């Protein structure tokens with residue numbers, strides 16, 4: 387934990403927040419997120435191990451498959467309460483009760499809309515009839531289990547007095563948890579805080595139930611609203627892994643939990659979640675639903691602990707607290723990553739090369755850095771292999787007597803292909819133009835014209851250093867000369883430039899060998 391991250395000091399019961407995970411119910415409701423029976427069992431087991439207090443495992447009346455999943459999760463879950471959702475009708479409630487029956491601790495979660503728009507158009511019921519149904523549904527659920535949650539669907543758009551009337555009756559009928567959902571993600575933090583505060587103050591028996599928040603993210607405020615509800619006196623948060631759920635989703639469990647942990651000074655609440663499992667949970671849910679996690683998603687996005695900007699990377703290298711408010715290990719991420727890219731600076735570049743085992747002199751470093759920046763301008767992702775190729779080239783090129791200055795190639799359907807090349811040979815710049823049977827042949831013919839030699843090309847191979855159409859091409863050539871073979875490699879985003887550099891690399895090796903064999907002044911190649 388960094389010093390900006392106070393630990394949860396005083397774990398008093400009044401500040402304990404129940405984490406109610408609804409990934410398998412509300413999470414599964416979003417289009418395309420359907421999970422198989424086996425995937426649901428795995429996710430439920432993971433949530434149980436992670437310390438989730440209540441697992442909403444499904445909506446048993448929805449289908450036989452949902453019933454089976456809730457029922458099996460109820461049988462297997464060791465610690466958490468297993469909850470099933472049901473409408474207010476008797477059939478729904480009884481089916482839900484049957485599904486959760488094997489659970490060590492089972493909960494029926496019954497809901498009914500209370501807002502004018504929902505009552506009038508969706509339910510087509512008068513408020514008094516809705517109120518009666520609240521009482522009869524909670525009473526029926528209570529006959530099955532003593533753990534009953536009642537939700538006033540569209541609670542944040544419900545008339546205050548009617549909401550209080552329904553909440554009071556639900557508690558009187560035996561509801562032990564009262565949820566006031568922001569079903570359509572319409573509320574704002576101050577308003578949601580106020581709603582809980584006022585309902586708890588106005589409902590005479592409010593202290594007999596635990597209040598719960600359930601927020602949707604239509605305006606991007608699900609987590610902020612959830613925390614506001616907790617400040618207003620709620621002590622259960624309904625949330626999902628990766629924030630999946632209806633439309634724009636629910637409050638994300640990982641964000642809620644880490645907000646309480648990192649900002650415990652301002653949000654002095656605690657929960658039982660093992661935060662080191664958050665990344666694993668995110669990956670498991672993403673794999674099961676095939677929903678990718680947004681790169682910049684808080685806590686579990688792949689960029690959440692990654693830095694590309696030079697100024698940030700420099701800060702991070704000097705002290706991680708400069709740009710990170712929590713340690714990656716806290717959420718199950720191995721380590722911070724300093725991603726090399728066009729915004730990186732020298733500090734990070736040198737650090738990266740040292741990590742990869744390279745020690746370059748000051749001039750070599752400066753040259754390599756300039757070439758790295760040029761590469762990063764052209765290539766989206768710079769991988770370790772790119773840096774390796776770049777530095778290897780830098781190191782071998784340092785003593786080269788033949789250097790590529792420029793190359794232009796005209797290629798296409800109307801041959802012959804033509805290359806124009808400028809070389810620096812022992813400090814003298816020469817230019818030549820040549821044709822060839824294809825662009826590579828034209829390039830090599832240019833080299834032969836500029837540096838006449840006897841060496842024969844034995845092998846020419848191209849492969850991509852990394853993936854993507856902007857990947858660097860790595861070219862290998864083998865030149866046979868006086869009974870020996872010289873191999874050389876070069877990389878560049880342009881295959882023809884890489885080809886020229888690889889060929890010249892082979893020639894430089896021949897020249898160097900000659901110079902070693904007969905130390906007198908040598909002309910380039912033979």
Ligand SMILES: CC(=O)SCCNC(=O)CCNC(=O)[C@H](O)C(C)(C)COP(=O)(O)OP(=O)(O)OC[C@H]1O[C@@H](n2cnc3c(N)ncnc32)[C@H](O)[C@@H]1OP(=O)(O)O
Pocket residue numbers: 412415445447448449472473474475497498499508509510539569632
């Ligand atoms: C805010 C939420 O997330 S609520 C949960 C939403 N989740 C889902 O709907 C997923 C699972 N749902 C389903 O599989 C199906 O909708 C079922 C099985 C529940 C119902 O299917 P159907 O019987 O074909 O009804 P359908 O879904 O078309 O319509 C819903 C009916 O339930 C009624 N209804 C809606 N909410 C409730 C409620 N809380 N209590 C009682 N009745 C309700 C509607 O008014 C409508 O009734 P009507 O048929 O008399 O007009």
Ligand SMILES: CC(C)C(=O)C(=O)O
Pocket residue numbers: 412497537538539540565567568569570600602
């Ligand atoms: C059933 C309730 C809790 C719900 O999902 C909602 O209102 O969003």
